[in-house]
Amino acid sequence: MGQGPRDYSDKTLKRLFALSGNECAFPGCSKRMVNEKNAKESNICHIEAANKGGQRYNTYMTDENRADYENLILLCVQHHEETNDIDIYTVEKLKEMKRNHESNFLNQRLKANPSMLNNTISAFSKVNIDKYPETQVLNIMDPGEKIRFNELKKNSSIIHEYKVFQGKLNTLYEELEKEGSIRKQRLLERVKFVYEKIKGDFILDSKDPIKIIKANSDKIFDQVYDELYKKMEDSQFFEEDIVLGLRLILVDAFIRCKILEEPTQNAN
DSSP: OOOSTTOOOHHHHHHHHHHHTTBOOSTTOOOBOOOTTSOOGGGEEESSOSSTTSTTOOTTSOHHHHTSGGGEEEOOHHHHHHTTOTTTSOHHHHHHHHHHHHHHHHHHHHHHOTTHHHHHHHHHHHSOOOOOOOOOOOOOOOHHHHHHHHTOOTTHHHHHHHGGGHHHHHHHHHHHHHTTOOHHHHHHHHHHHHHHHHHHHHHTTOSOHHHHHHHTHHHHHHHHHHHHHHHHHTSTTOOHHHHHHHHHHHHHHHHTTSSSOOHHHHOO
16 A cells, blocks of 8 residues: 555544444434445545645645544545635534534444443453553542643544543443442453553653653554554454444543553653
8 A cells, every 4th residue: 555645544544434423424414325345535535635636735734644544534525625714614614523423423333332341341341462461550630731841632522522431431430340240450450561561662761751641642542543443353252333333442541551651740
């Protein structure tokens, strides 16, 4: 695969279609997009145009970023044409449209499949992720404070959008603990282990690791997701709803300081 603005990776397409429910993201439209294997080029739309002269083209964006999940939205042909009006459909407007659509779809799936989070936790706790040390499950932090401290940008909207579901996940964790299950502890330890491993690749022997983490916080967050997603995809426990469940677990892990750094520990 090349590096062009339409050279989408399989991982990008799977994530895009799974999180959107294979539907057009335009408000009020529910036209199906089939799936990532049978996708029409016209349905995979660039928020910031693929080529110079296109709508919302960004000169400073690389072709790799143009073909990445964050810059793509699924739209039917009719609404693809409608969003060409750049005065109405700005970059932020389309990103908001995409976030709202994915959030609404997640709500639908949680109602349709109440055991989705439980299944995700159960599957994730069984996936082999080398050996990892036991760590303390930290208290929940204010996500806004942690976003500011780590200077998270691209993923901040995802965290704000998905944090509303954290209560449901926390209730499920509490129920599991009452039953004597250690799945919550095991899951969060594994997330922390993957984060520490990826963080180490960035900071190496730096004398100012926090500075490097802040400069690369979005990349680190994405790599943690990618690593865990791949582990799940390669396992026997993978199913489409787990893609949604994993996104929630990552946001929860961020709030619990299993991903990126805790302000109170490093404020000085």
